[in-house]
Amino acid sequence: MITGTGITKIFKQRGSVLGAREVPALRGVDFAVAKGGAVSFIGESGSGKTTLGRIVAGLETHDAGEIVIDGVPMSTLSHRRRQPYFRRIQLIHQDPYSALNPTRTIHQTLEAPLRLRARQAGRPRSWVDGRAAELLAMVGIDPGYVLPRYPHQLSGGMRQRVVIARALTMDPEVLVADEAVSMIDVSLRLGILALLKDLRERLGVGVLFITHDIATARYIGDDGELYVLYRGQVVERGATEKIISDPVHPYTQSLLSAIPVLHGLERPGAERVVPREMQREGEPDGGCLFARRCPFSTERCENEMPVLGRDGGPEQEAGQEGGQEYACFHPRRRSVIPVGVGE
Amino acid sequence: MTAHTAARHTAAPGVRIRDLTVVYKTPAGELPAVRGVDLALAPGTITGVVGESGSGKSTLALSLLNAVQPPGRIAAGSVEIDGLGDVLTLRGEDLRRTRGRQVGYVFQAAQNSLNPLKTIGKQLLDLGRSHDVEDLRGLVRDAKDLLARMGMDGARVLDSYQHELSGGMRQRVGIMLALVLNAKVVVLDEPTTALDMITQATILRIIREVHEERALTTLVITHDVGAVAEVADSLAVMYGGRVVEHGPVTEVLGSARHPYTQGLIRAIPRLSGDLSLARALPGRPPTLGTLPTQGCVFRERCERRMEVCETDEPMSVTQDGRTVACHAADRHLTLVKRKEEFV
Numbered sequence: 190m191i192t193g194t195g196i197t198k199i200f201k202q203r204g205s206v207l208g209a210r211e212v213p214a215l216r217g218v219d220f221a222v223a224k225g226g227a228v229s230f231i232g233e234s235g236s237g238k239t240t241l242g243r244i245v246a247g248l249e250t251h252d253a254g255e256i257v258i259d260g261v262p263m264s265t266l267s268h269r270r271r272q273p274y275f276r277r278i279q280l281i282h283q284d285p286y287s288a289l290n291p292t293r294t295i296h297q298t299l300e301a302p303l304r305l306r307a308r309q310a311g312r313p314r315s316w317v318d319g320r321a322a323e324l325l326a327m328v329g330i331d332p333g334y335v336l337p338r339y340p341h342q343l344s345g346g347m348r349q350r351v352v353i354a355r356a357l358t359m360d361p362e363v364l365v366a367d368e369a370v371s372m373i374d375v376s377l378r379l380g381i382l383a384l385l386k387d388l389r390e391r392l393g394v395g396v397l398f399i400t401h402d403i404a405t406a407r408y409i410g411d412d413g414e415l416y417v418l419y420r421g422q423v424v425e426r427g428a429t430e431k432i433i434s435d436p437v438h439p440y441t442q443s444l445l446s447a448i449p450v451l452h453g454l455e456r457p458g459a460e461r462v463v464p465r466e467m468q469r470e471g472e473p474d475g476g477c478l479f480a481r482r483c484p485f486s487t488e489r490c491e492n493e494m495p496v497l498g499r500d501g502g503p504e505q506e507a508g509q510e511g512g513q514e515y516a517c518f519h520p521r522r523r524s525v526i527p528v529g530v531g532e
Numbered sequence: 533m534t535a536h537t538a539a540r541h542t543a544a545p546g547v548r549i550r551d552l553t554v555v556y557k558t559p560a561g562e563l564p565a566v567r568g569v570d571l572a573l574a575p576g577t578i579t580g581v582v583g584e585s586g587s588g589k590s591t592l593a594l595s596l597l598n599a600v601q602p603p604g605r606i607a608a609g610s611v612e613i614d615g616l617g618d619v620l621t622l623r624g625e626d627l628r629r630t631r632g633r634q635v636g637y638v639f640q641a642a643q644n645s646l647n648p649l650k651t652i653g654k655q656l657l658d659l660g661r662s663h664d665v666e667d668l669r670g671l672v673r674d675a676k677d678l679l680a681r682m683g684m685d686g687a688r689v690l691d692s693y694q695h696e697l698s699g700g701m702r703q704r705v706g707i708m709l710a711l712v713l714n715a716k717v718v719v720l721d722e723p724t725t726a727l728d729m730i731t732q733a734t735i736l737r738i739i740r741e742v743h744e745e746r747a748l749t750t751l752v753i754t755h756d757v758g759a760v761a762e763v764a765d766s767l768a769v770m771y772g773g774r775v776v777e778h779g780p781v782t783e784v785l786g787s788a789r790h791p792y793t794q795g796l797i798r799a800i801p802r803l804s805g806d807l808s809l810a811r812a813l814p815g816r817p818p819t820l821g822t823l824p825t826q827g828c829v830f831r832e833r834c835e836r837r838m839e840v841c842e843t844d845e846p847m848s849v850t851q852d853g854r855t856v857a858c859h860a861a862d863r864h865l866t867l868v869k870r871k872e873e874f875v
Contacts, residue, residue, distance in 0.1 A: 209693055223563075233728035233729065233731075234728055234731065271692060293654065302595070342648045345585070345815060347816070361676070373583055374584040374816070374817055375584060375755055375756070375757065375796060375799060375800065376754070376796055376799045376812060376817065377812050377813070377816060378799065378800075378801060378812065378815035379799050379801065379810055379811055379812035380812035383811075383812070398566065401728055401729055402729070402801065402804050403729075403803065404801040404802050405801045405802075406805075407801065407807060408801055408807065408810070412805060433803055433804075434804070443730055444730065445803065446733070447729040447730045447732065447733035448729060448733075448779070448803060449732075449733075449736070449756075449758030449759055449761055449762035450761065450762060450796070451757065451758060451761045451785050451800070451802075452760075452761050452762070452782045452785060453761070453781060453782035453783060453784070453785035453786030453787075454785050454786055454797070455802075455804075464730060467683065467700065467730075467731070467734065468698075468730075501718060526803040526804055527802075527803060527804060528804065529804060529805055530786065
């Protein structure tokens, strides 16, 4: 179990003589990944989703808030003491081509971390080879074929499976998958997503799934939770299927409306939402962060910042029943996603 | 308006690719990346070419500019553009003038193909001079118009260096540079890859609008079926260097005939519909080295493979504006025909 409360990160832009400009990447994000759970963070570039993943994996510090792993607040530990905890959280990133050392065979790649595990657990050396084969079988590839090979001899899909197998050598509790399928061929993407789902069920590994493609979040498990991140703030969260079929925040609606319609198979949603403007850098922070682009914003939105769960408007009670929360003064359900032609 | 503007609205040219074969020199001999491709781009339409890595789609696109680089070589075929003739016979100065003037090209990762040391405006003037544009002021005016048309402040963009622009802005600059010399045939290679969802939707809308306003014949190359479905009139599906299916986009998606197209559509993560019906295609896309030399290129991943698929390459069969190259689909069609004869 891993929880984050009020995770805040501020990047300081260099270059200015008169003092650095501060750019908030995360503005007090709360979340929890349970054992075997699936939590997806959705957002565009600059939303802070990658920064969040790196903080959770222990690769980045944060400026405020607390990460709690298995009941232990990380802020109470020294940097060295934290390492064993963060080892239980493994990061899988976007590019399986650069994530593997090209001069090592897959066998060598898996052997090093497994030796460390064997030493820690007092297991014999012979355990290492068996475990490597076992892990590769678990991620759905033939160990006999893959073990002696170098990364360049494998397809993108296979490499990503090897990366996942390597993460599993640490017996992680949580896998942080940052755009883990965006560089994989379309015909193979579902295979990787199904594998993540399978690992949740079989090993009880939690998955923190970070993506800009909302549709993929459905495929790591329909029991998952979805967080929509905009400029470092969670603007809507709830059950994945619920948020996708019944989005309330205009930003979530914009994201879902932007997903291409497969004409011939689908008809566009009746109330697709298009933002008024493109996102700009260095926008001011007063009021709702989405107000300037939002087609439904009012004067209140310009001046006041809505808080997740507290400012839900009249529909709030209904929304919270299903665990759905949003930060919007004017929430309204809209049908924005495509409908099957046959339906 | 001026004569300059009037010239823009001449009819869009048609493009006919006939029996095109492009080979790459490898240690194992010359291997075909594109083999025997026939594809006609109807005047004034947007044709989408969809394929995974190694399908030959980018090589096909480069052939339209006669720009296949060694170790690649166009081994056979012709690319005829109305008013221009066979592009593959053009050499030297004639070829250089054609590129940009008649055929505009937006390269894959256009956001990275700009010169980082020069402002966009300087690069525009370079383009104008290399094509002997006399009225450079007019060129700048046209560029500003195009940029404004795409929702940007033209003067500001021309004064900017590429690092001062966002990914979506650079992509639009790429489109502007491809159109500013009034090319009538435009090729866009992966125009929305690496862009956020909302930006992608905006770029696709702009491509469609500019295409219609300027009466272009457009070819969009992508791995993303959704992006093509949103923007194209007709869809060609490539696999292992062949066009395996081609037809109106709604028909190809709504009732795909080739087993690869059917599998690809099933493998797309979608926002609605039954999760259990979706699945990845088995196996993996072929590379130049693993392409079978006889029989059907897709047979190893195909659920409908027959004996004949091992030995004979399926011919393209065109019926009712739809082209399919598949023994199984063929048989289905002939069976239907026979039944009709009996009735």
